[in-house]
Structures are given as structure tokens and as C-alpha cells.
Ligand SMILES: Nc1ncnc2c1ncn2[C@@H]1O[C@H](COP(=O)(O)OP(=O)(O)OP(=O)(O)O)[C@@H](O)[C@H]1O
């Protein structure tokens with residue numbers, strides 16, 4: 023009992039003191055996940071809009087695949103990216119395995135489908151309302167897609183925040199492709215897993231607390247944004 | 257003498273199992289104000305969409321200007337659609353799509369908002385305006401495009417009497433610029449005031465196309481007679 027209480031206290035101390043090791047882990051986590059989310063948004067938003075608005079063969083199956091890929095297990099993605107980047111793999115010569123870049127790649131693969139699927143839904147709903155008006159005004163399909171992306175920007179940013187939340191909280195993929203190397207590829211989730219198994223509960227707890235805070239803040243942010251946008255823009 | 261504006265040749269529109277427009281033929285002349293009347297669900301909005309080119313007919317064809325190019329046109333929808341940006345930007349956006357150079361857009365948008373009395377609302381977010389205000393923005397946006405044909409689907413449906421009268425006045429101004437008007441309404445008084453001709457639609461068919469005075473004096477089709485008696489008994 024007392025060891026758990028002690029662990030909590032030490033964890034609080036680590037956070038209060040802004041422990042160097044703690045900060046570097048949190049920093050890397052955010053750096054990897056923010057980079058991944060930025061790239062995934064650059065890919066996922068246009069893909070979502072194109073699938074929502076475009077008229078091309080295979081659009082229905084693509085929608086189903088996108089939605090299905092939202093639920094891909096991170097470990098499996100980690101495995102696939104590992105194979106891709108491993109020395110014998112097609113991208114092996116780049117020497118990216120066990121680097122932060124590898125973790126970014128894995129997270130991009132993980133959350134691009136999430137952002138694409140969510141934004142497809144958002145843009146498709148808007149398209150149903152706007153289609154006739156935009157076509158009446160003479161908008162081409164790509165132009166209409168762009169307009170819809172701009173017009174649904176608030177809902178889309180919640181989709182992107184959902185992707186970010188998934189990325190920072192994910193452990194399986196980054197563990198495999200990052201290797202959890204101290205000071206190099208150790209992020210919040212992988213550190214928690216490792217420190218817990220080593221019995222270093224204070225660091226694990228401190229990281230867990232920060233991670234939960236980040237996820238809660240992201241959700242609060244998404245919620246506040248939606249509320250504000252609804253009031254301001256309808 | 258009169259130049260044909262649009263000619264519908266045996267136009268048919270089916271959605272799934274249902275035939276919504278049954279082999280309709282119609283010729284509207286340029287420069288006229290045509291009001292489309294008919295009961296709910298008759299197919300008035302579908303007919304407007306076909307004419308405006310938003311939906312493709314299942315059969316038949318549409319000929320513009322007796323075989324010429326499709327004239328610049330705009331439509332004000334039964335339910336106005338506003339983008340999440342300011343009133344002014346909504347109008348500018350339409351001008352942008354119409355290929356108006358960037359330097360002219362703002363001035364043109366401001367001028368048209370001025371003419372419909374919406375200048376005070378120019379910088380407000382368009383989607384939080386009242387329904388009636390949005391409908392006037394939609395009219396301004398359509399007018400800004402300087403169309404030769406303006407389709408209006410119940411443009412005063414959610415307007416108060418004062419705003420309705422104002423919109424009627426604007427429609428007259430637009431028509432006097434030489435723009436042909438095709439408008440759906442359920443207000444018989446408005447039809448009487450605005451129309452040159454009445455097109456009556458019932459169950460996906462055009463039962464008559466008559467000059468307005470003749471229509472209200474003695475409609476030719478039985479359906480229109482029923483409609484007028486039914487409507488008038490309410491007033
Ligand atoms: N895309 C569609 N698919 C199937 N049915 C449709 C479609 N669009 C319209 N309809 C049907 O066609 C009929 C005519 O619709 P329309 O909107 O043209 O009526 P309207 O004459 O404009 O009526 P209102 O006065 O109520 O506006 C209605 O029964 C409607 O349910």
C-alpha cells in the first residue's frame with residue numbers, strides 16, 4: 023500500500039520538478055505524433071473529400087475499406103512498417119528502422135485512414151446539402167471538394183484531433199518500429215509499458231498522468247471548438 | 257416575334273420507380289416573367305432543376321434560345337444554402353466561381369448587397385442569419401451573377417409581408433434589366449402581381465401555360481380550376 027502511495031508522490035514530484043528525462047520523453051512523443059498528424063491530415067483530408075464528392079468507379083468499396091481501416095490494430099501496422107523498413111525490406115537501405123522517423127511513418131499509416139474516414143463522412147454530409155447550390159454556381163468537382171473542406175473546417179479539426187489522440191495514446195506500432203531505445207525512440211506509451219514491467223512505477227505513473235491529461239485536453243479542445251463554431255458560424 | 261428562351265421537348269424525369277415529370281413540352285419566351293403554380297409535390301421544384309440543368313432528364317431534351325448557347329443563369333433555392341463565411345464572402349465566392357476578376361468582386365458584391373438592403377449584414381456570418389435574411393442573401397448572390405435567366409423556387413416562402421413586397425420589387429427590377437424570370441410560388445396574389453404568364457403543374461404534367469390575366473379570369477385546365485377555388489376559399 024505504502025509503496026503505491028509513495029509512487030504517486032514521487033510521480034507528482036517528477037512532474038512538479040519538470041524532470042529532464044520525463045520532459046524529453048513527453049517532448050519526443052509530441053514531436054512524433056504532431057508530425058504524424060500533420061502528414062496524415064495532408065493525406066487524409068483530400069482523400070476523404072475526394073471519396074465524398076468524386077464520381078469514380080470503386081468509390082463505394084473504397085468507403086468501406088476506409089471505414090474498416092479505422093480499426094486496424096496498431097501492432098499489425100507496426101509489423102507491416104517493420105517489414106517495410108527492416109534491412110531486408112524494400113526501404114531497408116534508408117536505415118530508418120528504430121528511429122523517430124520510423125515511428126512517424128507507422129503513425130501516419132495508422133491515423134491517415136482515421137482522418138480520411140471521418141472527413142469523408144463530414145464532407146459527404148455537407149455535400150448532400152450544398153451540392154445543388156454549388157453546381158448551380160458552376161463549381162467543378164475539385165473546386166467543390168475544396169470549398170467543402172474549408173466550410174467544414176471546424177468539424178474537420180475535431181477529426182484531426184481525434185487522430186492526434188489516437189496517435190499519442192498508441193503503443194503497439196511505435197514499440198515495434200521504434201524499438202523503445204532510451205533517449206532515442208522512447209515515447210510516453212512505450213516508456214509506461216517498459217517502466218511498469220521494470221517496477222519503476224513513479225515514472226510510469228507520471229507519464230500516465232500526463233498522457234491522460236493530453237487526451238482529455240484534446241477532447242475538451244475539440245468540444246469547445248465545435249461549440250464555439252456552432253455559435254459563431256451556425 | 258417573341259424569341260424563345262427555353263424549349264422543353266417531351267421532357268421526362270424518373271426517380272427509381274416513380275415518374276416525377278411526364279413527357280412535358282413547354283416553350284418560354286425571353287424576357288418574360290413566368291410563374292409556376294401547382295399543389296405541393298406536383299413536381300415544380302423538379303421541373304426547375306431540370307431546366308437549370310441540375311438533374312438530367314430521363315428522356316426528352318432542353319433547347320436554349322432556339323438552339324443557341326445556354327445563357328448565364330442562377331437559381332434561388334427553396335431552402336437557401338449559405339457557406340460558413342460572411343454574407344459578403346458568400347456573394348464574392350459566387351462571383352469568383354463565375355470568373356469575375358478578384359479586383360472587381362468586392363465592389364460588385366457590396367453593390368448588390370446595397371441594392372437588396374443587406375449592407376448592414378455584410379460582415380455577419382451568413383449561416384446564423386434568420387431564414388428570411390438568408391433568402392435575401394441568396395437572391396443577392398444570384399443577382400450579382402447578372403444572369404439572363406433567374407430561377408426562383410418560392411423565394412418569399414419564409415419572408416414577412418414587408419420583406420416579401422421588397423423581394424417582389426427586386427424581382428421586378430431584375431426582370432426590367434432584361435432577365436427572364438421563372439418562379440415558383442404558392443402566393444396567388446404574388447403570382448398575379450408578378451407574372452406575365454402562368455404555368456400550371458399537376459402530378460408531373462403541365463396542364464396549362466396561360467397569360468396571367470386569362471389564368472385568373474378563367475383557367476383552362478380543370479386542375480387549375482380546382483386549385484384556384486381551393487386556394488381562394490382560404491382567403
Ligand atoms: N430525387 C428524388 N427522388 C425521388 N423522389 C423525388 C425526388 N425529388 C423529388 N421527388 C418527389 O417528386 C415529387 C415532386 O417534388 P417537388 O419537390 O418537385 O414538388 P413541388 O411541386 O416543388 O412541391 P412543393 O410545393 O411542396 O415545393 C414529390 O413527390 C417528391 O417526393
Ligand SMILES: [Mg+2]
Pocket residue numbers: 300301302334409
Ligand atoms: Mg418545391
